[in-house]
Amino acid sequence: MSIWARARTSLGQELDQPVSPSIGWRHVIGALTVFFFVVEILTGILLMVYYQPTAGDAYDSVQYIMSTANLGWLVRGLHVWAGTLLVLFALLHLVRVWGQGAYRGGRGFNWGLGVLLLLMLLAFGFTGMLLPWDQAAFWTIDEAREAISHVPFLGPLLLGVLWGGIEELGEGALLRFYVFHVGLLPWITVALLGLHLYLVGRQGLHHPGDDEREAGDEK
Amino acid sequence: MERDHSVSDGTDHERRSFIQRLLQTVCGIGGLGVLGGIGAFLFPPERQAFRPGPARLHVGPADAFDVGEGRQVQFEGTPVWVLRLPSGFAAFSAICTHKGCIIDWDETRRLLRCPCHGGLFDTHGNVASGLPRHPLPRIDVGVVRGEVVLTAEEDEDAV
Numbered sequence: 001m002s003i004w005a006r007a008r009t010s011l012g013q014e015l016d017q018p019v020s021p022s023i024g025w026r027h028v029i030g031a032l033t034v035f036f037f038v039v040e041i042l043t044g045i046l047l048m049v050y051y052q053p054t055a056g057d058a059y060d061s062v063q064y065i066m067s068t069a070n071l072g073w074l075v076r077g078l079h080v081w082a083g084t085l086l087v088l089f090a091l092l093h094l095v096r097v098w099g100q101g102a103y104r105g106g107r108g109f110n111w112g113l114g115v116l117l118l119l120m121l122l123a124f125g126f127t128g129m130l131l132p133w134d135q136a137a138f139w140t141i142d143e144a145r146e147a148i149s150h151v152p153f154l155g156p157l158l159l160g161v162l163w164g165g166i167e168e169l170g171e172g173a174l175l176r177f178y179v180f181h182v183g184l185l186p187w188i189t190v191a192l193l194g195l196h197l198y199l200v201g202r203q204g205l206h207h208p209g210d211d212e213r214e215a216g217d218e219k
Numbered sequence: 220m221e222r223d224h225s226v227s228d229g230t231d232h233e234r235r236s237f238i239q240r241l242l243q244t245v246c247g248i249g250g251l252g253v254l255g256g257i258g259a260f261l262f263p264p265e266r267q268a269f270r271p272g273p274a275r276l277h278v279g280p281a282d283a284f285d286v287g288e289g290r291q292v293q294f295e296g297t298p299v300w301v302l303r304l305p306s307g308f309a310a311f312s313a314i315c316t317h318k319g320c321i322i323d324w325d326e327t328r329r330l331l332r333c334p335c336h337g338g339l340f341d342t343h344g345n346v347a348s349g350l351p352r353h354p355l356p357r358i359d360v361g362v363v364r365g366e367v368v369l370t371a372e373e374d375e376d377a378v
Binding site for chain 1: 260261262
């Protein structure tokens with residue numbers, strides 16, 4: 001059997017798997033979160049074609065994307081909105097897992113991974129905030145710098161890593177935020193997400209009915 | 220009964236394969252649309268590529284200029300005077316450095332004169348008299364294959 005045919009049959013088998021009646025629309029939230037993440041990666045790569053992470057050109061290159069590049073407004077709009085929805089759906093996913101007690105039954109580690117992934121998403125949002133390099137971006141991140149500088153003990157260290165040891169928000173910080181946003185965080189997040197999904201496949205979906213049995217076992 | 224069953228089985232099957240094919244077609248068209256959009260995004264619009272190099276403007280054939288003649292042209296969104304002087308071509312921004320009026324070329328006196336406050340600039344762009352305190356910005360001009368061509372400074376946009 002060729003690889004194609006094998007992939008086809010195994011995918012068909014997977015799609016034809018009967019699903020427990022307790023698995024409903026609420027379980028789609030996690031998949032939508034992954035979908036939005038894929039949209040972020042694709043549109044993000046496209047934006048990198050025109051975006052320039054320098055103090056002189058960052059704003060102009062974003063304006064170029066929005067007004068001149070073909071469909072640039074759409075690509076950037078998708079990136080912004082999918083990013084917002086990504087965080088929203090990750091939170092909904094967290095609420096769903098928590099509400100159904102789906103972190104039980106040896107899934108504690110995967111719950112922890114999920115929380116880490118949420119922190120990664122917030123880090124994406126934080127570093128991406130600065131990149132348009134407009135007034136809102138500048139002063140929001142400058143405010144964050146003020147806040148971080150008051151973190152006891154760790155504050156100066158964090159500022160050194162994120163701001164490049166420079167007191168003011170400038171070219172060095174912009175480049176670092178860009179590097180974190182497109183160079184470092186994606187790899188970490190993809191690795192964590194891969195492990196997260198692998199564990200979901202391996203441990204199986206949690207059925208709400210399991211709770212009673214587990215509760216019974218504990219008693 | 221048996222016949223009914225087989226018929227309903229057939230339609231069911233047809234419906235299923237029809238919906239599957241419909242879904243595949245819609246996904247295919249959608250996928251092509253997304254690919255087309257990505258292609259459109261990657262190809263920069265013509266003549267407006269980011270960092271296209273210095274902007275140029277062909278003013279016209281050099282021999283169409285009489286010595287002492289000046290022509291005002293729009294270049295990079297600002298008015299520019301292109302002057303044919305005995306020493307060759309020169310081009311200056313036509314915006315007075317005093318209050319931003321558009322200056323005139325006085326062909327007989329060979330001076331650039333501002334109509335607002337009477338400022339005068341000589342053919343080097345320097346202030347000859349009046350209220351302006353800074354010389355007129357000079358624009359690169361040259362003759363390429365008999366054509367007078369203005370060239371923007373490369374780093375003008377980057378600032």
